[in-house]
């Protein structure tokens with residue numbers, strides 16, 4: 004079944020009679036649902052409803068009313084009821100971050116993340132533009148190795164094309180498996196990321212590392228501040244009078260099922276975002292390179308049969324200066340003078356590319372379809388559940404009571420185990436952190452960007468209703484401003500469900516979302 008979008012956007016080949024939406028192979032019942040909307044004249048309402056939630060796959064249904072009142076005069080400014088909405092119900096986008104759950108909302112999330120990261124790089128959206136003058140470093144923190152895994156290898160300057168693990172082919176591991184793999188893997192190869200020997204691979208340590216990865220990052224930020232304290236010859240307490248470290252970071256799952264952190268780290272001076280930094284980007288990069296390898300987290304054993312572990316980041320640490328941001332008062336004869344790079348030659352990364360790169364990763368989950376995980380990801384999921392179970396009954400370990408008698412904790416303390424919640428995060432392979440995080444003063448918050456979008460939707464709806472054109476003067480500043488208290492919204496809303504009425508409508512939403520994405524890409528190419 005195909006449906007044509009009615010829009011007049013000059014030149015885009017994806018609109019009009021010649022470019023119907025591909026709705027896949029819909030079951031007859033779903034087609035019937037859409038056809039009946041054409042018949043009874045509610046198709047335009049469905050179109051409006053789709054537009055109102057930006058083609059969300061699982062919109063939230065709300066019934067109720069709200070009234071906006073001027074707090075100074077008590078005058079009712081507007082009233083809204085879900086009965087007036089296109090399908091008689093107020094639909095709100097689900098807001099899911101993950102592209103595999105809701106393509107449309109995940110794009111909104113990626114766009115907000117991009118705007119948030121970009122503002123921290125270049126200013127704008129309430130962030131002073133002088134942040135663009137400050138030193139900026141892009142760093143990638145990896146997981147250590149827990150055994151050899153299959154992978155794509157570089158060759159002749161290309162990312163792939165090399166043999167997986169060229170090694171003496173006669174050598175085997177204690178389990179009799181070859182230590183070599185002469186295959187040239189492609190990225191699509193499901194073997195990529197899987198261990199050469201699943202019995203040699205240290206699954207438990209891999210999961211325990213992933214569980215503590217957010218803590219490793221937190222300790223890195225502390226270590227970097229300490230390094231700055233020592234470099235600036237100041238004290239922990241007085242550092243805020245000299246400099247402030249701000250960052251945005253995203254977690255990205257690698258093929259082996261462990262996360263990397265990609266971080267943009269900016270150094271501000273003492274007077275907030277964009278105030279001149281006391282050191283340049285090359286120095287900041289050096290302090291990061293020195294601080295990261297020394298970061299440690301001691302992980303307690305899971306139970307009596309386990310051992311404590313000293314966790315660290317992997318030895319592959321990539322630290323690159325995006326902007327040197329020369330300090331305001333540079334002493335050319337000072338001890339740091341030789342470390343100052345020429346900003347024209349050191350700017351190897353384009354800030355906006357980095358923002359796009361990070362935003363892209365912010366909508367991924369574990370990188371694989373949860374219904375079709377590769378075997379080594381399934382093994383990590385099982386390891387998480389198994390470790391959680393061991394932690395829950397750790398007292399029943401080596402010297403514990405007879406496991407035949409009882410099936411739970413007998414000491415009453417196992418519930419304090421740091422690993423008791425591992426099972427809950429098994430679907431994330433034990434990673435419980437946020438996919439995208441930022442320090443408080445790095446940039447505008449995603450919450451404020453969301454509020455601005457909601458405000459814009461209200462203003463546009465008001466403009467449509469009243470026929471008054473939207474006042475675009477200082478629009479962005481007004482949208483991002485903290486709400487003033489001159490109006491009060493009184494609402495009474497009830498949640499009545501989630502999703503579209505039929506599979507056909509969901510299919511239509513996703514096809515329209517895909518077309519909107521194509522349009523955005525087409526537009527980006529035209530303006531590039």
Ligand SMILES: [Zn+2]
Nearest residue numbers: 059097105108
């Ligand atoms: Zn959604």
Ligand SMILES: [Zn+2]
Nearest residue numbers: 153154167184
């Ligand atoms: Zn291989």
Ligand SMILES: [Zn+2]
Nearest residue numbers: 176178200203
């Ligand atoms: Zn082995």
Ligand SMILES: [Zn+2]
Nearest residue numbers: 398412414417
């Ligand atoms: Zn116990």
